[in-house]
Amino acid sequence: MELLSETHLFLGPGLKRDLSIETKGLRRLFKGIPGKGDVVALDQVDLEVYDDEIFGLLGPNGAGKTTLIKILSTLLLPTQGEARIKGLDVVKQAPQIRRMINLVSGGETPGYGILSVKENLWFFSQLYGLPRDFAKDRITKLVDQLELQDYLNTRMAKLSTGYKQRLNLARGFVNDPALLFLDEPTLGLDVISARHLRTLVKGWIKTGGKTVLLTTHYMAEADQMCDRVGIINHGKILACDTPQRLKTKVAGGATWKIEITPNLSQPESVKSVQGVLGLSQNDNIETGITTLKLVLEDESVMSDLLSKIRDNGCKVLNMGKSEPTLEDVYISLVGTGLEE
Amino acid sequence: MISGPTIRKDLSNNLRAAYARMWVRLRGSNRDPIALASEIGLPILTIGAYVILYHAIGLPASAGAAVIVGGAMIAFWTNVLWNMSSQWFWEREQGNLEMYMVAPVSRMSILLGMALGGSLNTAIRALGIVLLGIFVFQVPFQVRDPFSVGLVFFLTLAALYSLGMLFASLFMLYGREAWNTANLLQEPVYFLSGAYFPAIYAPIVPFGLQVAGSLIPMTIGLDAIRRLVINGASITSIWPEVLALIACILILFPLARHSLNYMESLGKKEGRLTLRWQ
Numbered sequence: 039m040e041l042l043s044e045t046h047l048f049l050g051p052g053l054k055r056d057l058s059i060e061t062k063g064l065r066r067l068f069k070g071i072p073g074k075g076d077v078v079a080l081d082q083v084d085l086e087v088y089d090d091e092i093f094g095l096l097g098p099n100g101a102g103k104t105t106l107i108k109i110l111s112t113l114l115l116p117t118q119g120e121a122r123i124k125g126l127d128v129v130k131q132a133p134q135i136r137r138m139i140n141l142v143s144g145g146e147t148p149g150y151g152i153l154s155v156k157e158n159l160w161f162f163s164q165l166y167g168l169p170r171d172f173a174k175d176r177i178t179k180l181v182d183q184l185e186l187q188d189y190l191n192t193r194m195a196k197l198s199t200g201y202k203q204r205l206n207l208a209r210g211f212v213n214d215p216a217l218l219f220l221d222e223p224t225l226g227l228d229v230i231s232a233r234h235l236r237t238l239v240k241g242w243i244k245t246g247g248k249t250v251l252l253t254t255h256y257m258a259e260a261d262q263m264c265d266r267v268g269i270i271n272h273g274k275i276l277a278c279d280t281p282q283r284l285k286t287k288v289a290g291g292a293t294w295k296i297e298i299t300p301n302l303s304q305p306e307s308v309k310s311v312q313g314v315l316g317l318s319q320n321d322n323i324e325t326g327i328t329t330l331k332l333v334l335e336d337e338s339v340m341s342d343l344l345s346k347i348r349d350n351g352c353k354v355l356n357m358g359k360s361e362p363t364l365e366d367v368y369i370s371l372v373g374t375g376l377e378e
Numbered sequence: 379m380i381s382g383p384t385i386r387k388d389l390s391n392n393l394r395a396a397y398a399r400m401w402v403r404l405r406g407s408n409r410d411p412i413a414l415a416s417e418i419g420l421p422i423l424t425i426g427a428y429v430i431l432y433h434a435i436g437l438p439a440s441a442g443a444a445v446i447v448g449g450a451m452i453a454f455w456t457n458v459l460w461n462m463s464s465q466w467f468w469e470r471e472q473g474n475l476e477m478y479m480v481a482p483v484s485r486m487s488i489l490l491g492m493a494l495g496g497s498l499n500t501a502i503r504a505l506g507i508v509l510l511g512i513f514v515f516q517v518p519f520q521v522r523d524p525f526s527v528g529l530v531f532f533l534t535l536a537a538l539y540s541l542g543m544l545f546a547s548l549f550m551l552y553g554r555e556a557w558n559t560a561n562l563l564q565e566p567v568y569f570l571s572g573a574y575f576p577a578i579y580a581p582i583v584p585f586g587l588q589v590a591g592s593l594i595p596m597t598i599g600l601d602a603i604r605r606l607v608i609n610g611a612s613i614t615s616i617w618p619e620v621l622a623l624i625a626c627i628l629i630l631f632p633l634a635r636h637s638l639n640y641m642e643s644l645g646k647k648e649g650r651l652t653l654r655w656q
Contacts, residue, residue, distance in 0.1 A: 068649055108652070111480050115646045148473035152406045164398030165481035167391030209477075214428035 040220055056124075058217055058249035059087035059110060059146025059275035059339045063119035066105050066273075079105040081273040082119070087266075091241055092250040094264035096257070096368055102273040103253040104143075107219045110251065121172050123217060137166075139217045142210035144225030147202040151195030157188055158194055159212060166213035173212075180208040183238055200231045207235055211242065218242075220252045223258060236263055257365040267364065276371045283365050288362040291315060297356040298347060308346045309373065312322050313339030313348045318365070327355060333362075333370040380468030386607045390496050392487035399491025400498075403461070407499045417499070418506045423508050425449035428574055429515045439518050441576045443608045448573035450504035451600050452533060455567055457500040458542035459560050461494045466549045467556040475550070476652045489546055492540040492543055520610040527606045530616065533623035534599025541595060543634035547641040551650050571596040576604075 064083040080102045087093040101176040108114035108133045109121055112132040121128045123135045134367050149158040156177065163173035181187055189197060194205060203226060210218060220239070224232040239250055240263060254260050260267050261281045268278040277284060301321050302308060309317050313335040321330045332343070347354060360366075369375055383476030414478055428449075429442040469475040478488055511517040521527060545563070551558050570591035572578035578591040579601065591597040602619035605611040613620070 053477070113476060113479055113646065113652055114649055115643075131483060136480060141480050141482065143473070143476075146473040146476075148477045150402055150406055150472075150474075152409050153402065157405070161398050161402055162477065162481075164394045165478070165483055167387070167394050167482075 053087040053089070057086055057122075058089050058091070059085060059093075059121075059123060059251060060125075061085045061106075061110075061119065061121040064106070064109065064116050064121055065118035066102075066109060066114070067117045078273050080109075080116075083270075083273070083275055083276060085268065085278070087249060087251060087305030089236035089247060089249055090243060092239065092252060092263050093266045094260040094267040095251065095253045095270055096255075096260055096267055096364070097253075097270035098372065098374075101270045103270060104221055105273075106270075107221050107251065107253065108140070110134060111219050112141055113141075136219075138215055139219065140210045140215040141219040142207055142212055142221065142223050144203070144220075144227075147194070147206055148209065149194050149205065153290045154191045154193055154195060155181070155197070156190045158205060159208055162209045163212045168213065174213060176214070177208075180211055184208050184234060199226055200228050203227050204231055204234070207238070211238075216247060217249045217251070220250060222253055222255060224254065224256065232259070239263065253374055257363065257368065261364045277367070284367045285362045285364065288333060288367050291370070292337050293360050293362045293366040294330075294332045294334065294340075295358055295360045296330045296332065296347070296354060298328050298330060298352040298354055299326055300352060302330070302347070302350045302352060304350055307350065308343065311339060311342050311346050314343065316366075316371070316373045318369050320375070328352075331360075331365065331369060331375065333366050381498070394482050395481070395483040396494065400487050400495035401491075403495025404498060407495075418503050421449060421503060422506055422510050423452060424488050426510060426515070429511070433462075433515075440608050442515055443511065443517040443519060444576040444604050445574055446507060446515070446517055447604050447607060448571070448575075448600060450507040451534070451596065451603065452568060452571065452573035453500045453503045453507070454497060454538055455571070455596050456564065457496045458493075459564055461496045461499075462489060462539065463544040463545035463563075464549050464560045465492055466546050467552060470550075470652065479642070479651065485642065486543065486635055488632075489543045489638075491516055493542065497535055497539065502570040511654040515566070519607050521607050522610045523606060523612040524552050526613040526616065526620075527603060529613075530602045530606060530620065530623070533620065533627065534595060534603070537595035537599065537623050537626040537630060540630035540634055543640065544630055544637055547634065547637035549581055550638070550641045551645050551648075567594055567596060571600055572595055594620065595623060598622050602651075 064080055065078070065086075066080040068079055068191060070077045081088075083102075083106065085106075095106065097103050105114065109116050109128060110123060112128055112135055124137050124138060128135060144198050150161070153161065159177045159180070160173060163177065168176065181190060184207060186201065186204055186208065189201055193200065197205065203223075207223060210220070218239075223235055227235065236259065240250075242248060243250060252260070252264065264281060266278065266280050267284060269276045269284075277287075279287075302319060305317060305319055308314065308330075315335060316331040317330045317333075320331070322328070334340070334343070344354065365375065391469065395626060419454075425445060428445045432441040432445065456461070466475060469478065512519065548559070552559065568574065570578065571594055571598075572583075572591065576599055579588055583591075598619050602616040604624075605616055642651065
């Protein structure tokens, strides 16, 4: 695992940033199908996330992102290792931790359908002991920020999916937590709602003393929002650094975008070409054109690569070198794109 | 060591959470007119049928009164079972259980809120049944010791809802089998508590069933309330029941708390606490 260099953890001589999240050797097993053994959801995860930081966790389905969030938010016990929030142990000091955190899971709509937006938010504010007038002010602000004003007295059951998700986000901010877990928060959100969320989170983190742990499937979102990103696969953190530094590491190689038609019938044969670090394949159903994103050790492999593409019965329509993106980092580490 | 202000703040937060959950229950139930009508109206039909039957076969009017009291009280058991114990199952399916677990409040305060809201809602239904008995069927009630009626009623509810909290801990981890379990607990208690017939302690009822019935707080409370409001008894003749109900509360409430903590810990260990569609 590549951790951020020690110097990055300091604001200046003698000024060390406070740790918000710390895990050491964190491991979590789940019972698997009988006869197949346990499933390793997290494997020796060492992670450090600091105050005033938006930390993104990128990984495919089943990589261990949600398991990690569940452990950190005191919903699940680790099998081995330790996890601390603001120095407090998630197993032994869960009640104290709960006063400082909140959790928003994308696609979830907690609350009561028969209650209005305002009533639901008031209810959740009471779980955090917010005094009445204070809660009212906080709810008004959140409703404004998430543009829910017109739906304040609408029952939750009658809201569209996007507005339910906005309500869910408002709920996550209702106690103004020191640490907010956002588990794929823009899942199912329209472009405008997703933009609202990003603006809200970025503005909120600037209020100071806050931390966000974000999991997402959207590379651009992670690139735009996160101060640092961890890439996780099969329960292991493969890399962890700022998006820029991660991209620089890949820039040593070559990232190429190749448009072909039809798509690769045997993508594994292309991946197996010596010097190919990773490949992702995006099909456009409307045009019938497939875009390959490739991360290569260097450009000397290009002729072998093109001949393998042709062996797949594909015609190359267009190709060009591209600036490395977070997606290229991901492809080079995991071997495939997130969508695969 | 936990400081005094922290304890006071925790208590205040938990009371706020309990109040909020009670409010949700009251607001939610009373906002759905069909649910409200069925909550009050349908049990009245069942109870009315029993009163008419007992009258038709020539039983004394006190038999009808016993069924009225039984019907009113058993409504609370139904509420405990379906609106509190198995409620965790629904809360989990909706994604609310996860929010409760992440929040800095005791699970007991959430259950307390459900219990208070549920018992207030059910009190409307119970009152409807009693009014039906008095004004439509004109069953005779003679209350000589209203304080004892209130005391036994309160103790019975406290014991019942403590039992409900205990069951809630089991439902926290249950999946779809929660339905069957709730059904399994419903009808036997209806029968063993003697809700729809004058007394479980009548000679016709086998001794074994009487013993089994006596283990249920509802049976104990119902028997005492019937004697207080139908026979005009006073506290001097029902004190063993009062003591038995107090014992039930003292055993069931701490047991429920312990069981909730244990089941929560087990759920976190096995990863079943937030697992849906089991």
